[in-house]
Amino acid sequence: MTEVTQIRPVTTAQTLQIHYQVAMPEPASHLFEVTLQIKGWNATTLDLKMPVWTPGSYLVREYARHVQDFQVVSPNLSSALDSQKISKNHWQVATESYSEITIFYRVFANELTVRTNHLDSSHGFFNGAALFFYIPGFEAEPIRVTIQPPQNWQIATPLPAADSPNTFVAADFDTLVDSPFEIGQHRLYDFEVLGKPHQLAIWGQGNADPERIIADTQKIIQTEAKLFGGLPYDRYLFLLHLTAQSFGGLEHKNACSLIYPRFGFQSEEQYHRFMQLVAHEFFHLWNVKRIRPKALEVFDYEGENYTPSLWFSEGTTSYYDVMLPLRAGIYDAKTCLKLLSKEITRFLTTPGRRVQPLAESSFDAWIKLYRRDANSDNSQISYYLKGEMVALLLDLLIRAKSGNQRSLDDVLRKLWQEFGQPEIGFTPEQLQAVIESVAEADLSNFFHRCLHTTAELPLEEFLEPFGLKIAPENTTELPPFLGLTVTADNSREVIRFVESGSPAQIAGIDPDDELLAIDGFRVKASQLNDRLKHYRPGDTISLTLFRQDELRTCLVTLAAPRPKQFSIVSVEQPSDTQQSNFQGWLGDSLIVLL
Numbered sequence: 001m002t003e004v005t006q007i008r009p010v011t012t013a014q015t016l017q018i019h020y021q022v023a024m025p026e027p028a029s030h031l032f033e034v035t036l037q038i039k040g041w042n043a044t045t046l047d048l049k050m051p052v053w054t055p056g057s058y059l060v061r062e063y064a065r066h067v068q069d070f071q072v073v074s075p076n077l078s079s080a081l082d083s084q085k086i087s088k089n090h091w092q093v094a095t096e097s098y099s100e101i102t103i104f105y106r107v108f109a110n111e112l113t114v115r116t117n118h119l120d121s122s123h124g125f126f127n128g129a130a131l132f133f134y135i136p137g138f139e140a141e142p143i144r145v146t147i148q149p150p151q152n153w154q155i156a157t158p159l160p161a162a163d164s165p166n167t168f169v170a171a172d173f174d175t176l177v178d179s180p181f182e183i184g185q186h187r188l189y190d191f192e193v194l195g196k197p198h199q200l201a202i203w204g205q206g207n208a209d210p211e212r213i214i215a216d217t218q219k220i221i222q223t224e225a226k227l228f229g230g231l232p233y234d235r236y237l238f239l240l241h242l243t244a245q246s247f248g249g250l251e252h253k254n255a256c257s258l259i260y261p262r263f264g265f266q267s268e269e270q271y272h273r274f275m276q277l278v279a280h281e282f283f284h285l286w287n288v289k290r291i292r293p294k295a296l297e298v299f300d301y302e303g304e305n306y307t308p309s310l311w312f313s314e315g316t317t318s319y320y321d322v323m324l325p326l327r328a329g330i331y332d333a334k335t336c337l338k339l340l341s342k343e344i345t346r347f348l349t350t351p352g353r354r355v356q357p358l359a360e361s362s363f364d365a366w367i368k369l370y371r372r373d374a375n376s377d378n379s380q381i382s383y384y385l386k387g388e389m390v391a392l393l394l395d396l397l398i399r400a401k402s403g404n405q406r407s408l409d410d411v412l413r414k415l416w417q418e419f420g421q422p423e424i425g426f427t428p429e430q431l432q433a434v435i436e437s438v439a440e441a442d443l444s445n446f447f448h449r450c451l452h453t454t455a456e457l458p459l460e461e462f463l464e465p466f467g468l469k470i471a472p473e474n475t476t477e478l479p480p481f482l483g484l485t486v487t488a489d490n491s492r493e494v495i496r497f498v499e500s501g502s503p504a505q506i507a508g509i510d511p512d513d514e515l516l517a518i519d520g521f522r523v524k525a526s527q528l529n530d531r532l533k534h535y536r537p538g539d540t541i542s543l544t545l546f547r548q549d550e551l552r553t554c555l556v557t558l559a560a561p562r563p564k565q566f567s568i569v570s571v572e573q574p575s576d577t578q579q580s581n582f583q584g585w586l587g588d589s590l591i592v593l594l
Helices: 173-177 210-228 268-283 310-327 333-348 358-366 383-402 408-420 428-439 444-452 459-466 525-532 576-586
Strands: 017-023 031-039 045-049 067-073 083-087 090-094 100-108 118-120 123-126 143-148 154-156 167-170 181-184 187-193 196-203 236-243 248-251 255-261 468-472 484-489 492-498 514-518 540-547 550-557 566-570
Touching (some): 067 083, 187 210, 210 268, 210 408, 255 268, 268 333, 310 408, 333 383, 333 566, 333 576, 358 383, 358 444, 383 459, 383 576, 459 468
Parallel strands (some): 017 143, 196 236, 236 255
Antiparallel strands (some): 017 031, 045 090, 154 181, 187 196, 248 255, 492 514
16 A cells, blocks of 8 residues: 655745636536636645535535546646545645646536535536535635536526626635535526515426515515624525425525425415525524534534534524514414424424433534434434524523513624624633523523433423413323334335334334234224224233244233323413513414413
8 A cells, every 4th residue: 555645735925726617518417527727836746625514514425426537637738647536535636847737527416405416407506515626725715616507507606706707706615615506497586685686596396486485585584684783795595496305405604505395385384384494594694604613613624523512503593493484474473382382392202302412412413413213213312403492491581581671682693793793603611601691690500401411401491481381282082102103115014213112112123124913903004093092001912013024923011192292382371471571572462372
């Protein structure tokens, strides 16, 4: 094995010129053709590295695995310069004495998510981290990008245009990574908010109503701008991909990428979910893109960037994506509480909350959140979800102590002033100090309990000053508790999840077992709950199943029913103080719930 010595480039006063050209001559091949032209090089070795992850999606995705046909040439040369790959994402080129180098490579792009690349006969979409190399030591240099689109395809990107056709300029590599491109025959809509231009680009067919989406998006923008005191950009782009089932978003400083089911806009519930997604990703342009943990102040694109504070970056944003459409007038207080009830239900029915502390969930995002398996719900809790619950508690705590004179809004405004505007990362200690300064209280015990232990969150205690409580569903009509989840899969009834400590787990039932029968009678996933209603807690039933094609029978003793849903409801006789607190929080009368 040959040891490779890395030679760092010798920088000079001369500015390095970096120019990417992105072509897609055969879109159906899913191959982007990328040409990198470098001028002003002044070293005998050139290192090129591709990021292994993209900010906002905390998982090492190994983007370099899609690179192929890598070659390097220089002007007036008939043969390629010598190059070698020295690690999974690192190419090294012997540049000899040449100051102008051209690199060519292709990137396979057939994964349609907000954090990857996708190219087909209808469009091309890419993220900078998944397509472009960076040159170590020259990340701060400006970069030009020229798109060579098929005929009649247009380009949407938050990057400013240069003086050449289809050419855009990124101030540095971070900006290039943070600026997605949509190239194709998408519909493009222009609108204005607070004197600043915005665009909505929609790719894909479905039942989305652009006029309604734009009108409500304008309300969201105005509401969030009011919270922070203005808009910190010159222009903003919303990219929306309509697909069969996908759901998600990725934030950028001056744009966001959204993906949503193509027919997911008809019902009010589905439409509200979409507007929550818009509110969430737009809120991120402050919270995480500019107000961000110290570990994310300077991105290391080669590996994990660990922080215990993603609970605030994502969880607080999740809390506000419920609250902001209410403030914007998109839905009412009843709907808001219904949505919060769904989140509380998800939290209280996730057994992993009793196993993984919230700070650990944030820290371990890189190996757990995006790598779910059959045991995930037993062993972990999402920092989005529990972070949202903690943000709710903090908002209620501050409001209750101040008589609604202060709130979590004030925490965000202070973070914006101290860390967001100067773009200085905060430490966990600084975050706690800002929250305590707004709450005017020592919250050490609160933070220890909520972030570093698995103790149950005091949801009831913090809701009570607002005249609210959590009501579990009536279990009298529910079947006895078995503790597994079954889904139909090509005429097979497959067990997907077995809750830790449940009757099913105690009996030795595993995920991926195929359920066949209860007490000798065939049962389907859709029939399971109704069949269980024929039994009582304490009854022992016989479950027949296949495990890796081996027939097995397990005896299971059923437990008492457990609620599957929880609702936020009004206390029976709310006091004047409780009604006043509720009014100050949600802007409506508590009477609407009675």
